[in-house]
Amino acid sequence: MYYIDYHIHPGYSVDAEDISLFTYCYQSLQLGLKEICFTPHLEVDPARRHLDWFVRVDGCRYPMEHAYWLDKYFLELDQVKQQFKTSPLKIKAGIEVGFEKGYEKEIEKILANYPFDFVLGAVHCLEHRAISSVNECEEYFVSRSLTHVIKEYFTTLELAVKTGLFDCMAHLDLYRRFGVKIFGPQILGAHNGLIEPVLAEMAKRRIGLELNTSGIRRGLTEFHPGRDILLLARESGINIFTIGSDAHQLKDLGDRVPQAAALVSQLKLPVHIFTARHPFEI
Ligand SMILES: [Zn+2]
Ligand SMILES: [Zn+2]
Structure with missing residues (x-):
């Protein structure tokens, strides 16, 4: 099996363990992964400058807006590609962009300046609150209705998709991560009627959908997104899928990738890798 993460x-992401690319590559080989893609966070909302706008380079925190860290990231990528070039591991240069309406130009500029795969x-954020954070989302969720939160989420997601800036969308039902505890099982059906136009837009633009295995590590019973949304995606004509652990710690690298691969194969969802931002079926 051609397992990918x-x-x-x-370590560039300050919410992750300070682990080098080399260590992740070495561990990937041990785990039998064939291809990995690094996806450090890029956040662009100035309202969250004091919270998210940091990266870690050589153990020190730097403001994210200094492109210095991306130069360093690509340099380190070149080094590991050299070090592992005779190994069976393929290493790709990626990034995870937290979309924020109104900052498309800033994102575009950064993406254009580096050779991302x-x-x-x-x-990640709705109304400047991180729904990916247990601390922030509780305050955000309890003061709003489920209808409001879900509408806000899918409106933002649709805007993100329509920018055409992204190759693939991450953890499509992220609101379920902490929302299930606050809103109850009702949240599981809340996407109905709102997600379909977003999936149709993704299919039209040939944007991929990620199967993110972190949901189960965080106590959910399914990956992100759940099987119901994967089936809707397939019906909508999306035919590009990736698999990712969303590892923030070395121990989570490749987490449940074989189970995710089995699920996509069962559902006949074609897994893709990316090179220079072009998808290739594996
Ligand atoms: Zn994310
Ligand atoms: Zn992530």
Whole structure:
């Protein structure tokens, strides 16, 4: 099996363990992964400058807006590609962009300046609150209705898709991560009627959909997105899928990738890798 992990946060992400690309590559070989893609966070919302706008380089925190860290990232990528060039492991240069309406130009500029293989788009924040964070989302969710949250989420996701800036969308039902505890099982059907136009737009633009295995590590019973949304995606004509662990720690690298691969194969969802931002079926 050609196992891939297309969502890995190395030490550049301040919410991740300080682990080098080399260590992740070495561990990938041990795990039998054939191809990996690093996806450090890029966040662009100035309202969250004090919260998210940091990266870690050589153990120190730097403001994210200094492109210095991306120069360093690509340099380190070149080094590991050299070090592992005789190994069976393929290493790709990716990034996970937290979409924020109104900052498309900033994102575009950064993406145009570096030779990325894969750009993963994500909606992490709604109304400047991180729904990916247990601390922030509780305050956000309890003061709003489920209808409001879900509408906000899919409106933002649709805008993100329509920018055409992203190759693939990450953890499509991220709101389920902490929302299930607050809103209950009702949240599981909340996408109905809102997700379909987004999936249709993704299919039209040939944007991929990620199967993100982190849901189960966080106590959910399914991956992101759940099987119901995967089936809707297939019906909508999406035929590009990736698999990613969303590892923020070395121990999560490749987490449940074989199970995810079995699920996509069962559902006949074609898994893709990316080179220079072009998808190739594996
Ligand atoms: Zn994410
Ligand atoms: Zn991530």
